[in-house]
Structure formats: structure tokens, C-alpha cells
Amino acid sequence: MSTATFASTPGYGQTLFDLLHYRQAVRVGDRVDISGQGGWDDDITFPESLEEEIVQAFENVERTLATVGATWTDVIxxxxxxxxxxxxxxxxxxxRVMVEQFRKRMGERAPIWTQIGVAALGAPGMRVEIRVTALVNRQD
Incomplete structure (x- = not known):
């Protein structure tokens, strides 16, 4: 039987848990799923620049994956x-920024990717949110 291990991102994770009662990551066996990560800082504020917000969202994905033993190179x-x-x-x-970040963090590996345009996201001023699935210990 598989066990689910839930984790919160250091920094903002406890704040989001207290406010909205959710965790940012779950690992079941070698599979990792994370909740959507925005380009916020630990105080849940966003940079003015869209590029900085997207880069920070990628950083937050990386931080969140690390809580359950995964990295961007595990993302599928x-x-x-x-x-x-x-x-x-x-x-x-x-x-442009999304693709730059994929190449920077994943090299030649490329995940499957679905982009979804939406009218609103979970926090005021938020312009992007990234959710990933990873497979740790996979055989390529």
C-alpha cells in the first residue's frame, strides 16, 4: 500500500496552510504532485514585472518540489x-519567459505542457500560476 506524504513549502507554506488549509506538495511512491505555485515571495506579495513573477513562480516550484525530494529534472x-x-x-x-525557464531548469528534457488562459487567479495581482507533476527515480 502506498503512503501519501504531504509537505508545505518553507516560508509561505505555513501562511497558506493557516489561511486556506492546504499543502503545496504530495508524494505517493515515486510520483509527486504540487499545487499551483505563484510568483509570490514569503509574504505573498508579487513583483511588478511579469518576467520577475514568472521566474519567482519557477523558483517556488523548485522549493516546493524539494520538500518531497524532487527537482525540476524530475518534472514530467x-x-x-x-x-x-x-x-x-x-x-x-x-x-518567452516560460520557455527560457524550462530550458534553464530542465536542459534538453522537455515536459508535456498545457497553458490555460484564465480570467482570475487565487490572489489579487497574480498573473501566473504553475502546477507540476514529477516522477522521481524514473528511467529515461
Whole structure:
């Protein structure tokens, strides 16, 4: 029987648990799923720059994966949620930084990826959220 191990990201994780009663990560065997991570800091504030917000969201994914023994190189699937800069399209402002971060953190490996444009996210001022699934100890 598999056991689920839940974890909260150091820093903002306890705040989100206290406010909204959820954890950021769960590991069952070699599979890891994390909740959507925004580009917030430990005080749940966002940078003014969209690029900085996306980079911070990637950092927060990395921090969250680490809580259950995973890294970006274990990621097999990414769902990203975006407030479109222009109506009806996510656009280059988001895509350019997302792709740069994938290449920086995963090298030549590429996950499956679904982008979803949304009208609102979980916090005021939030423009991007990233959720991933990872498989630790996989055989490529």
C-alpha cells in the first residue's frame, strides 16, 4: 500500500496552510504532485514585472518540489495558468519567459505542457500560476 506524504513549502507554506488549509506538495511512491505555485515571495506579495513573477513562480516550484525530494529534472508535466496580457491570447510576454525557464531548469528534457488562459487567479495581482507533476527515480 502506498503512503501519501504531504509537505508545505518553507516560508509561505505555513501562511497558506493557516489561511486556506492546504499543502503545496504530495508524494505517493515515486510520483509527486504540487499545487499551483505563484510568483509570490514569503509574504505573498508579487513583483511588478511579469518576467520577475514568472521566474519567482519557477523558483517556488523548485522549493516546493524539494520538500518531497524532487527537482525540476524530475518534472514530467506542467500546467500553467495565465492572465492574458491581451484578450484571447497568452502571448509572447508569458511564453518567452516560460520557455527560457524550462530550458534553464530542465536542459534538453522537455515536459508535456498545457497553458490555460484564465480570467482570475487565487490572489489579487497574480498573473501566473504553475502546477507540476514529477516522477522521481524514473528511467529515461
Amino acid at each position: 508535466a506542467v500546467d500553467s495558468f495565465h492572465i492574458p496580457a491581451v484578450e484571447d491570447t497568452i502571448g509572447d510576454a508569458h511564453n
